[in-house]
Amino acid sequence: MLLAFDVGNTNIVLGIFEGKKLLTDWRIATDKSKTADEYGIIINNLFNYHKLDVGSITDVIISSVVPPIMTSLEEMAFKYFNVNPMIVGPGIKTGMPILYENPKEVGADRIVNGIAAYNKYGGPLIIVDFGTATTFCAISAKGEYLGGAITPGVQISAEALYTRTAKLPKVELIAPKNKKTIGKNTVAAMQAGIVYGYCGIVESIVTRMKKEMGSKDVKVIATGGISPVIASESKVIDSVDKLLTLDGLRIIYEQNKIIKI
Structure with a gap:
């Protein structure tokens, strides 16, 4: 299953996909001061509350507009889900031409x-x-x-x-x-x-x-x-x-x- 992170300035929205189906989603506060372990504990608690198996997550993808939080989330993904997350950014294929000056x-x-x-x-x-x-x-x-x-x-x-x-x-x-x-x-x-x-x-x-x-x-x-x-x-x-x-x-x-x- 895929765990997706949409990191905004105020909230982080998380979703779990099984194939194309969104099984569940959560919204937590964005906190740049939180460590990888603190985010790991929060997410573990969400999984436990919904009776989901952390071990079922095979992939993680993160989109973020808050650069300072990325180190904690990447470390959390590796430590708690044993995966290197896919980061939306340069080098990612999107198939959408961007007609922006930069x-x-x-x-x-x-x-x-x-x-x-x-x-x-x-x-x-x-x-x-x-x-x-x-x-x-x-x-x-x-x-x-x-x-x-x-x-x-x-x-x-x-x-x-x-x-x-x-x-x-x-x-x-x-x-x-x-x-x-x-x-x-x-x-x-x-x-x-x-x-x-x-x-x-x-x-x-x-x-x-x-x-x-x-x-x-x-x-x-x-x-x-x-x-x-x-x-x-x-x-x-x-x-x-x-x-x-x-x-x-x-x-x-x-x-x-x-x-x-």
Whole structure:
């Protein structure tokens, strides 16, 4: 079985695949200070809780946008699973041309998402990934990575409100209960501003990207933890695929795996 790691700035999403089937997935906090043993214990506990055999893992693949954490995760994979992990980066075959001025600048997660979405939905398409940052990635009908846009994430924006102001509270990241933009209390006003304001950002960027791509028939796929909240209020998102990156990691693994004798 394959253990896939999607390492983001806030969370690490893990998934176990048996062939093409995702058996289970977990989300843990990203912590650059944790050692290989600490991550090993956390993952062992997850396996034990779900009655899974650590020995059943034959391969590990890691995609990361947090370089300082890689040493611990690579050491953990070798020590606890007895495998050298496959790392998404230079030298990995993806089959997707990167039409960026400097392809090395594109985050591994953006490429993985692009590969997964193109394989699952075809092109042309736009992927909106609601992570610590929100990324917009454009993929052509030919499966080329055209580029994209990056904005502060929803949670970063929300945290700025209550950490940089004296009286505004921390609020749940959901639309107001009455679905109104004109809030009648502070919590509702903040939720309206955050959720509907972010819908405006998404709709504006997606509309502009579609125009630049020269097609109105562009699929828009949302992924990431907060994606269902924004997608439910936005008019431009066609599908939500919260575990898109894990699917991309499986696809990349299959393209690059070495048959063990």
